[in-house]
Amino acid sequence: MIIDLERWVEFLHKTKLTPGQYTLLSIMYEKKFKLIYQLKASNDRVLTKEEVHDLVDLGYIYNWNESGMYALDQFEMTEKGIEIFEKNCEWVCAETFITTYPKWLFINGKQVSARSCDLDQLERLYFKKVVKTGQHQRVMEQLLWAIKNHKISMGIEKWFLSRQWEAIEEMRDTTSNVILPADRELQ
Helix, strand or coil, rough: CCHHHHHHHHHHHHHHHHHHHHHHHHHHHHCCCCCHHHHHHHCCCCCCCCHHHHHHHHHCCCCCCCCCCCCCHEEEEHHHHHHHHHHHHHHHHHHHHHCCCCCCEEECEEEEEEECHHCCCCCHHHHHHCCCCCHHHHHHHHHHHHHHCCHHHCCCHHHCCCCHHHHHHHHHHHHCCCCCCCHHHHH
């Protein structure tokens, strides 16, 4: 994950979160819970009890601790907490696209890597061309359909640069039997 500092600061400003609150929420959002302990062990002042309490009051996390306790592994992100990332943290969209795309493809009986490109560059390009233009949901809908129906037949970079989501969407809208030209490669 690459965080553009300007976007990160804008995100903090928009959401009125502290850097410590953002850190806890992003760890929870990405489900990398062991990092919570690593974070606390490295610096006790990274996140104060008041900041955690604010997150509970704002409805971003549930507190499953006994009254007055703040064990960090006893918090759970709420739908509102998840939503704040998906609506305000644009780089999450690019990461979602990349992690959703299959890691491997089978073409002509051979297993090939589907993500062999500069993923950092692709993430920046995805943000610029898709997220900023409000097309993320559209792209993800077509990508998920293509994965489910075994219609992915090229690497992520080629799929993205050739705007395959548009071709898939058009075919889905105009035909009942969707056969992509690259499907022949899969047989």
